[in-house]
Amino acid sequence: MSAGVELDGVTVRFGNFTAVNNANLNIKGGEFFSFLGPSGCGKTTILRTVSGFLDPSAGHVRIGGQDMAGIGPNKRPTALIFQNLALFPLMSVADNITYGLRVRGLSRADRDKRATELLELIALPGQGQKLVSELSGGQKQRVAIARALAVEPQVLLLDEPLSALDLKLRQHMRNELRAIQQRVGITFIYITHDQGEALTMSDRIAVMSDGVIEQVADGKSVYDSPETAFVASFVGENNPFPGKVASASGDSAIIETPFGKLRGLNPKKLKAGDNAILFVRPESLKLGKGPDGSTFATPVLNAAFEGNMTHVFMKGAGKKNITVTVGRHGGTAIPASGENGTVHYDPALGLVLPEGKMARE
Amino acid sequence: MSSRALAFLVPAIVILAFWLMSRWEARQGHDPTHKSFFERNGTVLGIAFVGLVAFWTLFLVTLPYLYMVVESFHPRLPPAKRGGPEDIATIAQYTSFFVNPTDGAWNTTHMYAFVYTIVVSAAVTFINLCICYPLAYYMAQSGTTQKVRLLMLGLIVPYWVNEILRAFSIRLLLASKGLINQGLMGIGITDAPIDFLGNNTGMWVGLSYANLLIMIFPLYNAIESLDKNQIEAARDLGAPWWKIHRDVVIPYAKPGIASGCTMVFMLAAGSLAAPLFLGGPRTLWFTSIVYDFFFQAFNWPRGSAYAFILLAACIAFVMFMLRLFKVKLGEAIR
Amino acid sequence: MTSGTVMKGMLGFYIFLFFLYLFGPLMVMGVTAFNTPSYPQAVPFESFTLDWFVKLWNHRAMMEGLVNSIIIGLGVVVLSVPIGLAASIIMNQIYHRARSLFYLVTISPLLTPGVIIGISTVIFWKDAFGLTEFTKDTFYKGIILSILGQSSFVAAYCLLIIMARLTRFDRAQEEAALDLGATYPQVFWHILLPFLKPALFSAGVIAFLSSFENYNTTTFAILADKTLVTVLAGEVRQGTTPALSALAVIIIGLSLAGAVIYEVLKRREEAAASAMKERARLAERGELELA
Numbered sequence: 001m002s003a004g005v006e007l008d009g010v011t012v013r014f015g016n017f018t019a020v021n022n023a024n025l026n027i028k029g030g031e032f033f034s035f036l037g038p039s040g041c042g043k044t045t046i047l048r049t050v051s052g053f054l055d056p057s058a059g060h061v062r063i064g065g066q067d068m069a070g071i072g073p074n075k076r077p078t079a080l081i082f083q084n085l086a087l088f089p090l091m092s093v094a095d096n097i098t099y100g101l102r103v104r105g106l107s108r109a110d111r112d113k114r115a116t117e118l119l120e121l122i123a124l125p126g127q128g129q130k131l132v133s134e135l136s137g138g139q140k141q142r143v144a145i146a147r148a149l150a151v152e153p154q155v156l157l158l159d160e161p162l163s164a165l166d167l168k169l170r171q172h173m174r175n176e177l178r179a180i181q182q183r184v185g186i187t188f189i190y191i192t193h194d195q196g197e198a199l200t201m202s203d204r205i206a207v208m209s210d211g212v213i214e215q216v217a218d219g220k221s222v223y224d225s226p227e228t229a230f231v232a233s234f235v236g237e238n239n240p241f242p243g244k245v246a247s248a249s250g251d252s253a254i255i256e257t258p259f260g261k262l263r264g265l266n267p268k269k270l271k272a273g274d275n276a277i278l279f280v281r282p283e284s285l286k287l288g289k290g291p292d293g294s295t296f297a298t299p300v301l302n303a304a305f306e307g308n309m310t311h312v313f314m315k316g317a318g319k320k321n322i323t324v325t326v327g328r329h330g331g332t333a334i335p336a337s338g339e340n341g342t343v344h345y346d347p348a349l350g351l352v353l354p355e356g357k358m359a360r361e
Numbered sequence: 362m363s364s365r366a367l368a369f370l371v372p373a374i375v376i377l378a379f380w381l382m383s384r385w386e387a388r389q390g391h392d393p394t395h396k397s398f399f400e401r402n403g404t405v406l407g408i409a410f411v412g413l414v415a416f417w418t419l420f421l422v423t424l425p426y427l428y429m430v431v432e433s434f435h436p437r438l439p440p441a442k443r444g445g446p447e448d449i450a451t452i453a454q455y456t457s458f459f460v461n462p463t464d465g466a467w468n469t470t471h472m473y474a475f476v477y478t479i480v481v482s483a484a485v486t487f488i489n490l491c492i493c494y495p496l497a498y499y500m501a502q503s504g505t506t507q508k509v510r511l512l513m514l515g516l517i518v519p520y521w522v523n524e525i526l527r528a529f530s531i532r533l534l535l536a537s538k539g540l541i542n543q544g545l546m547g548i549g550i551t552d553a554p555i556d557f558l559g560n561n562t563g564m565w566v567g568l569s570y571a572n573l574l575i576m577i578f579p580l581y582n583a584i585e586s587l588d589k590n591q592i593e594a595a596r597d598l599g600a601p602w603w604k605i606h607r608d609v610v611i612p613y614a615k616p617g618i619a620s621g622c623t624m625v626f627m628l629a630a631g632s633l634a635a636p637l638f639l640g641g642p643r644t645l646w647f648t649s650i651v652y653d654f655f656f657q658a659f660n661w662p663r664g665s666a667y668a669f670i671l672l673a674a675c676i677a678f679v680m681f682m683l684r685l686f687k688v689k690l691g692e693a694i695r
Numbered sequence: 696m697t698s699g700t701v702m703k704g705m706l707g708f709y710i711f712l713f714f715l716y717l718f719g720p721l722m723v724m725g726v727t728a729f730n731t732p733s734y735p736q737a738v739p740f741e742s743f744t745l746d747w748f749v750k751l752w753n754h755r756a757m758m759e760g761l762v763n764s765i766i767i768g769l770g771v772v773v774l775s776v777p778i779g780l781a782a783s784i785i786m787n788q789i790y791h792r793a794r795s796l797f798y799l800v801t802i803s804p805l806l807t808p809g810v811i812i813g814i815s816t817v818i819f820w821k822d823a824f825g826l827t828e829f830t831k832d833t834f835y836k837g838i839i840l841s842i843l844g845q846s847s848f849v850a851a852y853c854l855l856i857i858m859a860r861l862t863r864f865d866r867a868q869e870e871a872a873l874d875l876g877a878t879y880p881q882v883f884w885h886i887l888l889p890f891l892k893p894a895l896f897s898a899g900v901i902a903f904l905s906s907f908e909n910y911n912t913t914t915f916a917i918l919a920d921k922t923l924v925t926v927l928a929g930e931v932r933q934g935t936t937p938a939l940s941a942l943a944v945i946i947i948g949l950s951l952a953g954a955v956i957y958e959v960l961k962r963r964e965e966a967a968a969s970a971m972k973e974r975a976r977l978a979e980r981g982e983l984e985l986a
């Protein structure tokens with residue numbers, strides 16, 4: 001069984017520091033939902049509020065439609081996988097997995113049966129009598145998942161569960177996690193600061209910054225149609241061109257930047273005179289001259305050849321360089337460092353967003 | 362009994378203070394992580410914890426101390442008259458430390474014994490510090506793990522033997538028929554045995570011997586956490602070894618030094634065995650005087666007053682050490 | 696170069712002197728236990744005997760004292776270890792501001808001469824138990840007062856030992872158990888207590904030994920009864936007999952045996968831990984190959 005999770009105006013304060021500010025969300029039952037954001041933005045805090053270790057200073061958490069106020073973590077239909085796993089080092093693998101059943105009063109025999117099934121599920125058959133310290137990182141990871149699944153939660157909460165793993169193993173576990181989720185069909189709420197993880201695994205993503213949920217959407221929308229400057233700069237590489245809106249018409253706008261007037265889509269309906277930033281992704285920029293309003297020139301600083309593509313770094317308006325990603329068969333020759341390069345883009349791939357906080361590099 | 366009941370008032374006030382403090386902190390804004398003590402431990406366990414600790418801190422620690430202090434402000438009376446009209450608060454027991462109540466003269470014997478006890482204890486503390494520092498430094502900084510483990514074992518084993526037997530062994534060694542006198546006479550340094558026990562050498566040795574371990578472990582623990590690179594760096598800069606110790610090691614080991622000194626001083630000043638078994642017959646040790654008030658003179662109030670004077674001296678010494686080394690109590694005792 | 700060798704030699708000599716100081720008196724005493732003269736002497740060694748051990752065994756007062764010492768020791772363990780445990784848990788959870796006061800109160804018995812603890816225990820409990828005839832007859836006893844008096848400072852040792860381990864407890868374990876549905880008491884019994892077990896064990900051993908060895912507090916609190924140590928003190932005061940040396944030999948023998956057992960157990964534990972680490976490493980490698 002799976003249940004949805006609803007955050008209704010949830011605010012969490014530590015003293016006078018606000019870690020989560022007025023979060024409103026509706027996570028559907030059976031969804032793989034991710035929270036993505038930089039370190040310290042309040043992801044863990046949200047998760048701990050859902051699992052009941054923290055009480056919201058304001059607002060409500062509802063799970064399966066039921067208000068969770070006053071219900072302790074041991075009474076909620078959630079199971080949490082901790083950032084450091086928090087396996088019990090003094091218990092065997094099987095005892096770890098069935099601990100939740102033990103406190104529910106199941107008999108030894110029933111527990112052993114369930115342990116065998118779950119060990120099968122996580123591909124560790126016959127390893128129940130081992131101690132946790134005998135397992136590899138990935139095996140520990142899977143034991144933690146089995147331990148959480150053993151209590152048949154309606155919502156599984158995962159706090160950066162892969163962060164301690166080796167890079168290669170992490171890729172592998174991504175697929176495995178997604179497969180397990182599809183098999184058991186319960187709601188997964190997944191926390192990560194790794195956008196690759198969020199984009200590949202999730203049905204939907206909430207991007208957070210400084211305690212505020214900036215945008216909730218599926219991975220493609222978050223990448224292609226960010227709604228705030230923060231999301232645009234945090235998810236994937238992006239080139240910002242700050243300036244002032246010169247004119248807006250229909251669904252596009254022209255913005256006055258240090259590189260001249262440039263055009264882009266205007267999803268937020270900004271008006272002339274508004275402070276704004278135009279974002280164009282490196283892969284949308286092309287070397288060479290295009291139509292006026294989407295062409296500019298700036299000196300080339302250097303180029304980094306990466307095999308299937310080349311990143312060309314050019315002088316930007318502020319401290320940040322402009323990156324142009326050129327494919328293997330880009331056609332146009334890359335100018336030498338120090339020379340002026342001309343760059344253009346398709347205005348439908350430029351995005352004019354209101355001025356706002358950007359992700360730190 | 363009413364003045365004795367006073368002893369119960371102080372803990373009551375302290376408990377009230379604790380309770381108010383917790384109320385006040387709870388009021389200080391909403392803390393989302395906060396769970397009340399009984400929520401966090403369950404009612405039964407919570408009550409058991411609080412009960413045990415309350416029993417300890419009240420009935421085993423604070424109340425007996427306070428009660429002893431109260432007792433020291435009472436006159437000495439036969440049991441039948443306690444709580445009667447003659448049982449009034451008095452500082453006679455304290456003045457008797459300075460002025461002998463029987464003849465009105467200065468009580469030089471007791472004052473001398475007090476000063477003597479304090480001075481000898483402080484001296485023994487310093488001696489032990491000097492003896493133990495090099496070994497602690499060696500174990501903490503240059504010994505290999507294997508060696509250190511062996512040395513540790515060697516340090517601990519003698520301490521399973523209790524204080525009395527250790528004093529006994531020193532006595533066997535230093536007695537007029539003991540091994541040392543035999544040796545001294547054998548090689549002809551003296552022809553008559555030296556009275557090591559009568560001249561208090563035995564007591565000094567016994568006090569130092571009994572408290573070696575108490576000094577070495579805090580020192581070792583403190584020095585052990587010092588980064589070896591700091592010493593290397595100082596050596597690279599050309600500092601001679603004594604400067605390295607003065608400027609790098611000792612300042613770092615301060616909490617350990619304060620802790621070791623505090624404990625050794627306290628144990629030496631409060632010790633009964635060494636002065637009793639190893640001291641000369643005329644040695645007046647303050648703790649022994651207190652002991653005699655209880656077991657020979659049966660004067661509990663005066664014994665209590667003297668015990669309190671001793672306690673005050675120990676507290677003063679602790680404060681002095683902490684101030685001297687600028688460490689907090691929590692750092693010194695772990 | 697030479698100055699280094701000189702330094703090393705001096706250091707070795709110093710360590711030798713230190714341990715001579717530490718062990719010399721005990722060794723001399725040990726020899727006297729096996730020598731025939733009734734005044735304990737090491738040299739000249741007249742002839743080997745075990746008579747002093749027999750004398751010791753037949754020493755009634757000492758055996759009675761030994762029984763009392765063991766009873767008191769066990770009583771102190773039973774009282775102090777739970778107190779130390781409770782106090783460390785409270786110390787861990789108490790409000791910041793209150794913590795230093797609590798610390799001061801709980802640690803004060805360690806800064807108080809044992810004599811004073813003994814005196815205050817007797818004075819207080821004489822009146823407290825004296826309130827009723829019944830309590831006076833049942834509880835105002837040397838053994839009980841000794842347990843109470845010794846526990847006052849032994850509990851502080853236990854607190855420090857248990858506290859040292861408790862601070863290394865990973866709170867996430869507690870939360871994980873709660874999250875799986877455990878109640879707070881279950882967390883305590885299933886997770887926290889097993890974690891603290893080694894510390895509780897050491898606290899128990901230390902508690903027993905410090906009780907067993909204690910003289911300063913016990914000599915007051917024991918009233919008219921006796922413990923091994925108070926009997927010993929009486930003997931040493933009266934005179935000297937090699938039977939005392941014999942007792943010391945037994946104690947040293949027992950503690951050496953204890954030390955050896957401890958060392959063996961520790962080695963075995965370390966070997967098991969490193970074997971486990973090795974297996975984990977192998978598993979890790981196997982997994983990386985699969986991925």
Ligand SMILES: Nc1ncnc2c1ncn2[C@@H]1O[C@H](COP(=O)(O)OP(=O)(O)OP(=O)(O)O)[C@@H](O)[C@H]1O
Nearest residue numbers: 014017019038039040041042043044045046193394
């Ligand atoms: N108990 C607490 N008391 C005070 N501040 C806290 C507490 N817990 C978290 N915070 C603060 O709240 C903010 C958010 O913390 P949180 O752990 O939710 O971040 P996070 O997004 O999970 O970061 P990370 O990626 O580093 O795990 C941080 O600035 C942190 O310092």
Ligand SMILES: [Mg+2]
Nearest residue numbers: 043044083159
């Ligand atoms: Mg986190």
